[in-house]
Amino acid sequence: MRIRGDDRTLDLLNWEPPKVVHRFEVDHVRAATLRAQISKAVAVALKDCGKNRDEVAQEMTDYLGETTGKNMLDAYASEAREDHVINVVRFMGLVHATGDIRLLQLLAEPFGLAVVEKKYLPAIDEAMDVDRREALAAELDRLDQRIAVRRKHRRGTP
Template sequence: MARRGGDDRTLDLLAWQPPEPQRYAEERVRTATLRDRISRAVSETLKDCEQTRADVARAMGEWLGEDVSENMLNAYASQGREEHTIPYLRLLALVQVTGDTRLLQLGAELFDTTVIENRLKPFIEIGMRFDRRNRAVAIAQEEDREIDVAIRTIRKGARQ
């Protein structure tokens, strides 16, 4: 729906584009193994964070109610420390403290899914309803075609 000339209060519905999922630049997290990719992602999140690693570790510990040291955070971010892959609960704490949902998206993409903000759910639900309606219409149209063929066949047989 195009805006009328001079109307700055009406949205152009066709111009709206959904936001892209937050994800790491591929070249920044490309590695040979998933374990290394996760370590690299943790490292990227910490690099992009405005807080110091010590502050992030302290805030994670407060959120979890347990001790998280800066050294442990450094180990999670190091590809050379294979025995220190970040546990899921701590990964969630890191997302909570940094606000960086790219860590969640990294995992979601393994299962062909996307992490979205809750505010976008209504748009997805509308899209799902639209798709469901389109499938129902297609099925009804196919049924109508089959009924028409059956009626023609019956009429043709009745004439003979």
């Protein structure tokens, strides 16, 4: 008789921490130009969102209060349509309609920034405080050394 394994206990070795920063796979958005990279990202976001382009266009229209059609989304997602680069307002509408924050990360990365959820801000603030405290402690150590050297010289101790 075969013994069944315990299916109620979590396997700690299979656990992976949640992603803090969501980004596109490099191969999915690799392109020769920024314009082409944005087009690829738009195409991937549209494909991955689980909605058809008509639905996304309607959600963008509702959110922005201006008409956005499927044909416009097709143009934004096409690398060949260099004359149709998505503007920032419609980009925000696309993020809203698809729920894909990887689009925001694509904009932040070239500037050395990351898009993170607000819930992580306290941990980031704490890490920054720890870094600052360590820098201050190192500065205090340097000051203590300078003071000790000056005191030795003042007392005539080599």
